Amino acid sequence: MEKTHGILSDRAKRMCLKIIFTVIVGALAVSMITPFLWMISASMKLPLDVMKLPIEWIPKYFYPDNYKKVWNIGGIAARNYHFGLAYWNSIKVAVINLTGSVLTSTLAGYAFAKIKFRGRNILFLFYLATMMIPSQITLIPKFVMFNKMGLTGTHMTLILPGLITITGTFLMRQYFMQIPDELRESARVDGANEFLIWAKIMVPIAKPNMASLAMVVFLWNWNSYLEPLVFLSDWRLYTIPIALTNFIEESVTEYNLVMAAAASALIPAFVVFLLGQKFLVKGLVAGAVKG
C-alpha cells in the first residue's frame, strides 16, 4: 500500500512538473509566433491603423481587400504581381529538388558512413569544405557556366545544383553512423550486396530522417533567395521570394499590403509543413516501432 502511494505522489509530482513546463515552453512558443500573429493582424488593417498605438491585435476594421490587391483579384490592384505563377514555380522547383537530393544524400551518406572505401575521409573532408564556400562567390562563375550550357533563363539554373545537398549528405552520414554495424554484417552473411543492404535495410530505417531531410530541403528551396534573384530575369520564372522582394520594393509605403504579401508567401509553406508534419510524425513512429 505504501509503495503504491509513493508512486501516486510521484505521478502527481510529474504531472505538476509537466504542467509547469508546458506553461513555460508554451509561453515561449507563443512568443515565437508573435511576429506572425502581428503580420496577419497588420495584413487585415487599413494602412494607418498598422502604426497605431497601443497595438490593436484584432483590427477594429477588417480590411481583407489587402489580399485581393496583392493577388489581383477583382481588378482593384494597381498591378499584377503574378503570385499564383510564383507559387507554382516555387513548388515545382522545390519538389524536384527534394526528390533528387534526398536520394543522392541517402546514397552518399550511407557510403560515407558505412562503406570503407579508400579516400573516404579525404573526400568527406573535401565535402565539408565545399559546404563552407560562400555561395555569393560561386555566383558569377555559375552564371557564366549556365550561360555556356544555354540554361540561363530557365529553372534548370536552380534545379541542377539543387539535386544534391552537401548538408543533407552530412546529415544522412551522421545518422547512418549511429546504426550498429551488426545489422549490415548479418545481411552480408546472408549474401546481400551493398545496394540491397542500402535499399532493403538502411533506407527503411532511415525513413524518418529522410522525411526530415525532405522537409528541410523543400524549405531551403522554397526560401532560396540569392540564386533565383540573379539567375531568373523573367517574371514568368520568378519564385516566391523574388516575387515578394519585387512587391516590397514597389510598395514599401503600404505596410498593410506588404504584410498581406508576406502572409501570402508564408501561409502555403505553413500548410505544406502542417501536412508534412503529420507524415513526419508518422514516419518517426513507424521507424520507432520497427527499429
Place this chain on the structure above:
Amino acid sequence: MKKMKRFASLGMAAIMTMSALAGCQSAPKETQPASAEGGSTTATTEAAAPETKKETGGEPVVLRMWGGVPAEAGPQEACDNFNELYKDKGIQVEYERFVNDDTGNLKLETNLLSGTGVDLYMTYTPSVLTKRAEGNMALDLTELIERDGFELTQYFGSMAESFYINGLPYSIPTKLDQYGIVLNKDMFDAAGIEVPTEWTYDEFREIAKKLTHGEGQDKVYGMFWNSQQDLCYLFDYLVAQTNGGDPLYVSETESSFADPVVLKSVELLNNMMNVDKTSPTHTDSVTQKLSQEGMFLTGKSAMTVGPWMVRSIKDTANYPHDFMTAFAPYPVVEEGQRNFTQGGYGDHLCINPKSQNVDAAWEFAKWYATEGMLPVVAGGRVPASNTYEASEVTEAFVKGAEEYLDLESTQRVLITPADNYAVPSITKRIAEVKKVAVEELETIFIGQQSVEEGMAKAKTRADEILNKE
C-alpha cells in the same frame, strides 16, 4: 564480376535518375501557363527566338526593353503604341521592369554580359553609364548615327556631348532631369508663405520651422528629408547647385568632403533633423521605413525632396489626398550661389552590343526618344528631345492631376529646360566614395559624431581610396 556489374549499373541508375529528374524540367517555357491577366498586353511575345531576322514574312522581331520604371507608369503604353505602329514592319517590343537598385542592376548586367534577354535598356546615372560603356555592355552608336544622320546634338543640343563616354555616344539621352523641392501648397497658403522661387539654407530652415507643428502621432513636419533611400542624393542635389556636376569630388584624387558648401549642406540636414526637429530624423526614417508617399501625401510633412513623386501624386487611387502640390528649386547656401541647375539628361537608352537585333533596337530607340515618350511624361518624365512641343509636354505632365499640381511652378521648376546644368565628369571609384559618405553621414545623423568629425573622417577615407593604386 556479377557484383561489379551490379555496382556499375547502380551508378548508372543513379545518374539516369538524376538526368531523368532533370529531363522532365528541360522545357520550362512550354509549361508556363500563359498569363491571362492584364499587365502585359503584348500578345506576340514568348516563343519568338531572338535570332529571327525581320526579313520578309517571318516572325516579327521581339525586342526586349529593360527599364526601371514600373510598366504601368507609362512604359507599357509607350511599348503598346510602338507595337501598334510597327506591327506591319516586323518589330515588336516587350517591356521588362527591373528595380533600379544594386540587385536589379546586377541582374540586368549579368544578362547583358551573357548576351541574352536584353536588347535595349535604361541607364539612370552617368557613373553607371561610364561603367557599362567601358565594360562593353553598351553599344557605341557612332556608326548607326552616321548611317541614319541621326545627330544627337540636333535633337538634344550640345549637352548630349556631355554624356559621351571617352568621346563616343553610347546612349540616347531620353529624359530631362530636373529636381525640386515638392511642397504642399495648401499648407504654405495657410501659413501665409509664398511658393519660393529662390531661397537660402537659412530661409529654408525658417520656413520649415514655421510649417512644423503638433506632437507625437499628430506632428506635422516642415520638411521630410527622405534619408532612407540614399543619403548621398540629399547633399548631391544641394551641393551641385553651387559646385557643379561632381559634388563628391574636387578632383580625380580628392574628395569634396572638406568643401565649405558640402559642410554647410550636411549641417543643414543635421540641424533640421536633430536641432530644429523640423524633419523626421534619420533614425525615424530607417526604423519606421518612412516613405515620401506616407509622409507627404498624407499631410504629415509640408515639403519633401523630389520631383520623382509626381507619379504618386497623380495616383489618387492609392494615395488619396486633396491638396495642391507645387515645386520650388532646392535652396542654396547663400544668395548668388546658384551657379548651376542640378540635373541634365537622364534615362540614357542603351543598346546591348550582344543583341541579335541591333537594327530593330536602334529603330525603337530613335522612335522612343523623339516621338514615343508622351505616355511616360504622364508618369512624370520630361522628354529630352526638342521634337516635342512644350505645351503638349506640360499637358501630358499634369494630365489627370490638374487639381493637384500647381501648373505654374511645375512648368517653371520641372519642365522648362535650363541652360546651366551641372554635368558630372568624374566617376572614379564612385561606389566606394559614396559608401564612405553614406556611412559617415549615417553616424552623424544618428548623433554619434559631429559634422566636422564625420566629414573629416569621410575625407580621409575617401581620399585614401581615390589615391589607392
Place this chain on the structure above:
Amino acid sequence: MKKFKLSKQAKIDLTGYAFILPNIIGVCLFTLIPMIFSLIISFTDWDYTQGIGNWNFVGIKNFIEMWQDEWFTSSLINTIVFAVGVVPVTVFLALILAVVIDKYCFAKLPIRLALFMPYISNVVAVAIVWVMMYSPWGPFTQLVKALGVENPPQWLGSTTWALPALMLMTVWSGVGYANMIYTSALQGLPGDVYEAADIDGANEITKFFKLTVPFLSPTTFFLIITTFITSFQIFAPIQIMTRGGPGTSTNVLVYYIYTSAFTFYRMGYASAMSWILFIILFGITMFQWYGQKKWVSY
C-alpha cells in the same frame, strides 16, 4: 573472356564510389569548378563588367590589401561577434527545448510546430516583418517598453543595437530547425539504457548529462558546425533590413564581399576575401573535427 578478379578492397572502393557518384558530379560541376574559377580570379584585378579573360594577374595584392581595408576588418569582427553570439544560444536552447518538450510537455506537437514556424518562413518575409517588429510602434519595442524600459533603443537605427537585433532574429529563426533535428535524434535514444539508469536510481539531471548529452553529441556536432557556417554566411537579412548600416555596424563579411563584387565591381578582390572566409570556416571545422574525437562520445 579472361577471368578478371578485383581485390576485395577494390570492390569496396568501386561500391563506395558508385554510391557517391551523383553527389560528386554535382559538387564538381556546381561547386568545385566555380571554386577554382574564383581562386584564379582572386589573384587578378578582374572587374566583372570587363568580361572573362580581361584581367591582369596581380599576385597576392588582393590578399594583402584587405588587411588594411577597414571595411574588411570591421566586417570580419562583426561576423565573429555575430556567430559567437548566435551559435551557442541556438544550439543550447534547442537541446534544452527538445528534451523538455519530449519528456515534460503536453501538446508536444503544437509547441514544436510553433517553434519551427520561423525556420520554414521565407527569409524575405521574415526580414520585413522584423523591421516592423523593431520599429518604434512595433510589438517588440512595445514589449520592451512594457517591461519597464522607458526609452527603448532604436534597434535597427542604432550602431550599438542593430547587430544584437539581427542576432536575436537569427536565433529566433534557427532554433526550430535545431530543435527538430534534436527531436528526431531523441527518437533513437536507446530506451534500455535509460531503464537501466532508472533502476540505478539516477535522477533526471544526471540522466540528461550522463546519457542524453553524450548520446546526442554527434547531432550537437552537426548542429554547431552547420549553425556556425550559416551564421558566418548571413546575408539576406542584412541586405533587406540594414544594408550594413547604420555606419558599418552590421557590415558582415558576406555582405561586404557582395558589395565589393556587385557594387564596386571588384570581383578579384571579392574572390580573395571569400577565400579568406573559406579558410576561416575550414580551419574552425577542422578544429572541431579533431576536437570531436575528444568530446563526441557516441
